[in-house]
Amino acid sequence: MTSQNTKTEMLSGAAMVIRALADEGVEYLYGYPGGAVLHIYDALFQQSKVKHVLVRHEQAATHMADAYARASGKAGVVLVTSGPGATNAVTGIATAYMDSIPMVVLTGQVMSHLIGEDAFQETDMLGISRPIVKHNMSVRRPEDIPYLIKKAFYIAQSGRPGPVVLDIPKDMTMPNERYPYQYPETIKLRSYNPTAAGHPGQIKKAVTALLKAKRPVIYAGGGVIMGQAAEELTELARKLNYPVTNTLMGLGAFPAADRQFVGMLGMHGSYEANMTMHHADVILAVGARFDDRVTNNTKKFCPDATIIHIDIDPASISKTINAHIPIVGLVKPVLSAMLAQLEQKKAQPDTQALATWWQQIDGWRTVHGGRYDSDTPVLKPQAVIEAVSRITKGEAYVTSDVGQHQMFAAQYYQFNKPNRWINSGGLGTMGFGLPAAMGVKLNYPDADVVCVTGEGSIQMNIQELSTCKQYGLGVKIINLNNGYLGMVKQWQDMNYESRYASSYMDSLPDFVKLAEAYGHVGIRVTKPEELEPALEKAFAHKDQLVFLDIHVDPKEHVYPMQVPGGAINEMFLSKTKRT
Amino acid sequence: MRHIISVLLENEPGSLARVVGLFAQRGYNIDSLTVAPTEDATMSRLTLVTHGNDQVIEQITKQLHKLIEVVKLQDLSESAHVERELMLIKVKATSNEQRDEVKRCADIFRGQIIDVTAKTFTIQVVGTSDKLDAFIEALKGSAIIEVVRSGVSGIARGEKTLAL
Numbered sequence: 001m002t003s004q005n006t007k008t009e010m011l012s013g014a015a016m017v018i019r020a021l022a023d024e025g026v027e028y029l030y031g032y033p034g035g036a037v038l039h040i041y042d043a044l045f046q047q048s049k050v051k052h053v054l055v056r057h058e059q060a061a062t063h064m065a066d067a068y069a070r071a072s073g074k075a076g077v078v079l080v081t082s083g084p085g086a087t088n089a090v091t092g093i094a095t096a097y098m099d100s101i102p103m104v105v106l107t108g109q110v111m112s113h114l115i116g117e118d119a120f121q122e123t124d125m126l127g128i129s130r131p132i133v134k135h136n137m138s139v140r141r142p143e144d145i146p147y148l149i150k151k152a153f154y155i156a157q158s159g160r161p162g163p164v165v166l167d168i169p170k171d172m173t174m175p176n177e178r179y180p181y182q183y184p185e186t187i188k189l190r191s192y193n194p195t196a197a198g199h200p201g202q203i204k205k206a207v208t209a210l211l212k213a214k215r216p217v218i219y220a221g222g223g224v225i226m227g228q229a230a231e232e233l234t235e236l237a238r239k240l241n242y243p244v245t246n247t248l249m250g251l252g253a254f255p256a257a258d259r260q261f262v263g264m265l266g267m268h269g270s271y272e273a274n275m276t277m278h279h280a281d282v283i284l285a286v287g288a289r290f291d292d293r294v295t296n297n298t299k300k301f302c303p304d305a306t307i308i309h310i311d312i313d314p315a316s317i318s319k320t321i322n323a324h325i326p327i328v329g330l331v332k333p334v335l336s337a338m339l340a341q342l343e344q345k346k347a348q349p350d351t352q353a354l355a356t357w358w359q360q361i362d363g364w365r366t367v368h369g370g371r372y373d374s375d376t377p378v379l380k381p382q383a384v385i386e387a388v389s390r391i392t393k394g395e396a397y398v399t400s401d402v403g404q405h406q407m408f409a410a411q412y413y414q415f416n417k418p419n420r421w422i423n424s425g426g427l428g429t430m431g432f433g434l435p436a437a438m439g440v441k442l443n444y445p446d447a448d449v450v451c452v453t454g455e456g457s458i459q460m461n462i463q464e465l466s467t468c469k470q471y472g473l474g475v476k477i478i479n480l481n482n483g484y485l486g487m488v489k490q491w492q493d494m495n496y497e498s499r500y501a502s503s504y505m506d507s508l509p510d511f512v513k514l515a516e517a518y519g520h521v522g523i524r525v526t527k528p529e530e531l532e533p534a535l536e537k538a539f540a541h542k543d544q545l546v547f548l549d550i551h552v553d554p555k556e557h558v559y560p561m562q563v564p565g566g567a568i569n570e571m572f573l574s575k576t577k578r579t
Numbered sequence: 580m581r582h583i584i585s586v587l588l589e590n591e592p593g594s595l596a597r598v599v600g601l602f603a604q605r606g607y608n609i610d611s612l613t614v615a616p617t618e619d620a621t622m623s624r625l626t627l628v629t630h631g632n633d634q635v636i637e638q639i640t641k642q643l644h645k646l647i648e649v650v651k652l653q654d655l656s657e658s659a660h661v662e663r664e665l666m667l668i669k670v671k672a673t674s675n676e677q678r679d680e681v682k683r684c685a686d687i688f689r690g691q692i693i694d695v696t697a698k699t700f701t702i703q704v705v706g707t708s709d710k711l712d713a714f715i716e717a718l719k720g721s722a723i724i725e726v727v728r729s730g731v732s733g734i735a736r737g738e739k740t741l742a743l
Contacts, residue, residue: 126593131604135647138592155647190743191589191650315641318634 011181013142014039014173015046017106020149022049023183026077028068028442029053030061034081035121036108039173041079053442053471055435056463058085062092063432063461064439066101070422071397071440073228075102075156082108082170083121087128091429093163094132098426099249100226102161104152105129109138109169125167134162139172143179150184159194160313161226194312198329198337206284206308206325207341213282214353215304215360216242219265222249222425223287223311223331230254230418232335233286239342240349243361245273247288249425252415257394262361263370266294267562268407271368271571271579274560276361277302278569285309287331290321291426300567310334368560368573370411378553379528381405381480385412388450388478391535396448397422397440401433401457404486405478407558409452431460437475438468448476448539455481455505465518465545474543479511482554490557494572515547525550581610582636583655583662583733585741586625589648590616597646598625607631607639611664611708611730619743622650626732628708651741659736665703665729666711667693671722672700681721688714699724 011019017040021029030053033041044052055061058080065076080089086107096103110119126136135155137148145168152164210216224233230253237244237260244254245265254261263270265277277283283305288294290309295301298320309316309323310331317326327334372382385408388396394414399422400406406423415421422440424432437451458479468475480486488503512522521544525534531550538546560571563578572578588594595614602609610628617624629639636654643649655662672678678700685692685702688710694701704714708731715726735741 127596130593130597130600136593140592189647192647313645315638315645319638 008180008182010178012039012043012173012175012178013139013145014043014175016142016145016179016181017149017168017173018043018047018050019181020146020183021077022047024149024153026050029077029079030055030064030439031079032058032061032081032085034085034108036082036110036170037079037085037106037168039170039175040106040108040168042175052079053467055467057461058088059092059431060435060438060461060464060467062089062103062105063095063429063435064442065103066092066096067399067422067436067439068443069096069101069103070225070436071419072443073226073419075104075153075161076439078103078105080105080107081121082110082125083123085121086125087123090128090132091431093129093165095424095427095429095432096163097132097134099222099424100161101163102156103163104149104156105163105165107165107167109167111171112140112169113171115169125165129165132163133165134160136165136167138167139169142172142174142177145172146181146183147187150187151189154187155192159192160316195328196330196333198310198327198334200337202325202327203334203337204341206327207338207345209282209306209308209325210240210284211345211347211349213242214350215279215281215357216240216284216349217276217280217282218242218244218254218284218286219247219277219288220244220250220253220286221247221288224250224253225418227287227312227331228418229287229332229335232332232339236335236339236342239339241354242284242349243276243358245269245277247291247294247425248410248423250288251410251421252418255416256414257416262365264410265568267296268411268558268560270370270411271560271573272361272364274562274568274571275364278567279360280305282306283308285311285323286335287311289316290319292320295321296562296568296570297565302568372556376553377528379525379531379551381408381482381552381556382412383528384478384480384531384550384552385409385452387531387535388452389413391539392448392450396420396450397437397444398450398452399423399433399436399440400451401453401460402428402430403454403457404490404556404558405452405454405457405480407487408480411558430457433457434461434464434475434477437477438464438471438473441473441475442471450476450478452478452480454486455479455483455508455511456485462514465515465520468545469519472543474541474545476538477545477547479547479549480552481508481511481549482552482556483508484554486556487558489554493557511547511549515545520545520547522547522549580632580636581628581630581656583660583731584627584629584640584643584652585655585733586627586643586652587617587650587741587743588614588623588625589650590621590623591648594623594648595625597648598627598643601642601646602629605638605642607635611728613730613732622743626730628731650743653735653741655733655735658739660733661736662707662731662733663705664708664711664731665705666714667701667703667727668715668718668723669699669701669725670718671698671724673698677721681718684714684717688717690714
């Protein structure tokens with residue numbers, strides 16, 4: 001940065017965009033050029049600090065940036081052109097918005113004087129993106145660019161994170177018009193000031209309620225991951241010896257291998273997690289939002305529970321489920337304050353009640369316990385995930401698409417660390433998995449990065465195999481190929497007497513040849529005994545993308561599955577058994 | 580229940596669209612909406628009349644608060660407040676009898692006749708929304724040609740303020 005003594009630098013709007021990103025510490029920019037952003041691309045070309053990744057479709061750029069944010073906690077950055085470039089980014093922006101992921105999306109726009117005239121490649125990106133962003137802004141004067149970029153990062157990354165769109169009309173980036181450049185170090189807004197620490201009185205109340213509990217449970221969500229509070233959460237849970245369940249977004253917030261972990265809860269949560277929740281007398285909800293895939297019927301939700309709810313977003317508290325002890329604040333400082341109070345109080349939880357509670361939970365563990373029919377000649381998708389988990393020791397970054405394979409990955413991969421499980425939980429975006437894996441692999445080149453997908457989802461962004469080749473992204477694709485849109489088929493089996501309306505995937509490509517055509521390694525697995533050797537071989541290719549096309553049982557369903565309209569403890573446990 | 584929510588909003592392009600969009604996206608009701616800059620031109624004051632149960636109103640205020648451009652807000656209906664709405668109403672007034680009747684009615688409601696032609700009266704009435712409703716009701720006998728209402732503006736009574 002320029003020191004105060006030196007003369008202020010004069011830069012064009014385009015150069016300011018790139019320079020501001022560099023000053024913000026951005027290493028990678030994911031994008032696709034086009035008319036409205038050509039000045040910016042030219043500025044990008046003339047420096048080497050910010051590196052650009054050229055995707056094959058703008059949606060992939062947003063997912064790459066999004067996955068980088070999920071793995072690192074820092075905002076990912078996207079650059080796309082106006083019109084179709086911007087609209088192609090919409091699905092990725094909505095994906096990030098639903099999961100509260102920090103992202104800064106720079107969209108090109110037609111020249112200011114053409115706005116509103118239906119100019120070539122003009123769309124009202126501010127209008128289009130308004131419902132799916134934390135905030136959006138437009139550049140009106142080139143000299144505002146550094147401030148607006150700082151503001152975008154500040155808003156995206158503070159409070160409850162989310163995507164911010166900055167729309168840049170082409171005439172704001174003219175290469176020959178120069179303006180003084182200074183990147184602000186901090187920013188203060190009179191209208192935006194998110195709370196950080198929780199209310200001390202509320203925290204005290206929460207600790208007292210927690211210690212009085214006879215059947216407690218800790219329900220931790222994505223807020224713990226994005227709030228970088230997995231350590232505090234784990235410490236608190238261990239100190240109290242309370243059971244922990246994670247949401248789909250919260251997997252890894254508490255180690256799956258720990259005895260206190262009862263599994264994921266919700267629609268496809270474990271039997272023991274859902275039972276523990278239903279019978280709890282105190283629920284400590286941390287960075288979770290009681291979403292409909294968790295609560296099932298809200299009227300029947302956890303009838304005996306006193307609910308303590310920690311969340312950075314006041315609007316998430318008592319939105320669907322009334323919280324008895326709400327705490328608005330960042331989960332990290334709030335959990336730290338709770339730990340400090342526990343320390344100070346020297347009070348102990350009710351060990352006797354807790355022993356009885358654990359006995360009951362351990363009993364529930366024996367009921368279903370994630371069992372599936374493994375004694376078959378056809379390969380089971382669950383077995384594939386278990387094998388991947390074993391081989392990668394639960395330490396890989398696992399991205400997924402959406403459907404049965406996503407639920408199998410969530411259920412059977414043992415996530416012991418936060419930020420390792422990367423999936424589109426809120427929006428449920430098919431096509432997310434491969435670009436997400438690419439975003440992680442690019443930033444963590446030494447880590448194992450696995451994309452668990454299906455033959456339906458993978459084809460939604462299959463073109464990115466080309467980007468992988470260009471940037472040498474050695475992700476491992478686990479394609480659970482059952483020839484059907486598995487989750488759609490499962491619902492059709494359960495609710496539509498197996499009328500498979502458009503859920504059969506006819507005319508699938510030969511994925512092995514396809515991978516090879518893009519310059520990668522393809523391996524097909526059709527029998528159970530081929531699985532382990534194929535996985536060993538795939539992970540041995542450190543720097544190469546390996547596409548494992550694994551043919552799995554098309555008849556398999558995901559269980560447990562909550563009974564529609566029921567309480568959280570009402571589940572189908574197999575095709576023939578329900579609670 | 581009916582609520583009057585007052586919002587201080589950054590006077591920036593698109594900020595009003597964000598407020599209105601929020602109501603549309605989340606299925607909240609807007610009964611009336613008024614907006615204009617305050618004495619500080621960088622800020623607008625918006626008065627919004629809505630209705631819903633306590634839970635819905637709580638969500639509305641929380642969601643409004645989340646909008647980056649919302650500086651402050653207040654649910655006026657939670658405490659003592661004054662509310663006013665302005666209405667301009669054009670009625671047919673041809674016969675002497677009709678003209679007298681309309682004038683009498685306007686006097687009762689402390690309305691002012693602000694435009695007159697041989698065939699019409701235009702009356703301005705200020706008051707609570709209920710009063711304006713009552714005036715329309717009272718004129719039902721006469722032929723109402725056109726009604727335009729400003730929507731409610733409100734302010735808290737006494738020391739309570741909504742300002743920076």
